[in-house]
Amino acid sequence: MSLVERVRAALEDWRDVREVPGLGGxxxxxxxxxxxxxxxxxxVVRAEGGGWATxxxxxxxxxxxxxxxxxxxxxxxxxxELRAGGLDAxxxxLALVRHDPEREQLQRILLDVTRGADRDLAQLAVTCLGHVGRIDREVLPEVLARLEELIDDPVLGGTAEDARGDIEMxxxxxxxxxxxxxxxxxxxxxxxxEVARQCALVEEPDVVVVVPHAETVPSLPEYVLGLVREVEERTHTMDEECGLTLSDPAKPxxxxVLEYDGDIAALQPLLNDWEDLVAVVKEHYLLVW
Structure with missing residues (x-):
């Protein structure tokens, strides 16, 4: 296989690659x-500082x-191009969201754009803040604060709500x-x-029940299974066509939330071994379905 063929093979999964004559080759x-x-x-490859290197x-x-x-x-x-504005901005x-290594600086620039006079560009900046949260799985605290400010904006409100949801997710x-x-x-x-913060965001008719001192509950796996079944009964509907119980968007x-004063991660194998429960540890929480 020639060198050109080897380079083609190496670039096979790269997007937007084009071959052009140049450099005498x-x-x-x-x-x-x-x-x-x-x-x-x-x-020959691109060299730092400009030019090419063999x-x-x-x-x-x-x-x-x-x-x-x-x-x-x-x-x-x-x-x-972003500073200059216009179509190229x-x-x-969008390119900076994917590739800029200075992530905190990028977020602050996007926040500034959301306050600018160009409302179309501001709307894209709000969307891009959501993309940053999705890609990096973290954002600066001021990002969520700014999105909250924008929720009632007649132009940017819907986009801000979507971005907030993307970041939260x-x-x-x-x-x-x-x-x-x-x-x-x-x-x-x-x-x-975090539980307190999110409970404050829950709107009726949705309900979050906080159970204190879950470490004192006897037969904990059986108790949790009962809660899971209650959620399923109250939020799901049997689909007769497919024969499955599916989440019903029309139901609250x-x-x-079980407050547990102890080693939460140690509960994972205990609950996973109990009938149909699935328990997953994320950070210092245990999520159960």
Whole structure:
């Protein structure tokens, strides 16, 4: 297999790759930016600081290094396009969400854009804040605070609510305030701040029942199974066509939070061994279905 064929094979799963003549040989462009070339049967890659370097060795490794150089250059260009505004700013913002390594700085820039006069760009910035939460699984505290401010905005409110939901879904172990999108039973430490925060977001007719001192409950697996069955009975409906019990969006959500003063993770095998219960540890919580 020739060097060109080996490079093609290495780039097979890369998106937006194009082959063009260049450097006296063949250059492979990645999303319009020169990435790697084959010249006189030698591999040439992008070099830090500009230009090209002839290299030998593992092609995949050199492709990754060359991609890092390209991305670093692109990030600088994308920031300039975002500052300039206009049509290019939209694509630049989306690209930065995927590739900018300075994640905290990026979030602060997006927050600034949400306050700008360009409402279309502000709306995209709100969406991008949701994407950051989904990709990174964490956001700055001021991001959620800003999204809360925007919920009542006539233009940005719906997008802000979607972004908040996207962030919550990917940055928190459970969602008490999203109907039918949480574990049915959640073990949490007594007085847990996240439980209190999310309980405050739950709106009627949904119900969250907090049970204190769950460590004192006798026959705990049997008790939890009873709670799971109660949730299923009150929030699900039998689909006669498929013969399955399915979540019914028309019914209010119901979840139980059991405050457990002890080793919550130690309960996982105990509950998983009990009939149809499934228990999963996430952070310092135990989620049960």
């Amino acid at each position: 063949l250059v492979f462009e990645w999303d319009g930016d020169p990435l790697v070339g084959v010249v006189d049967d030698e591999l 290299v030998t060795g593992d092609i995949d490794e050199w492709l990754a290094r060359s991609a890092d150089v390209v991305i670093a250059e692109c990030v600088v260009r994308w920031h300039g 939209n694509q630049a913002m 990917h940055t928190h172990s459970f969602l008490l305030w999203r109907r039918h999108e949480s574990a049915w039973v959640i073990f949490a430490p007594p007085g847990d701040a 959500g119901l979840r139980f």
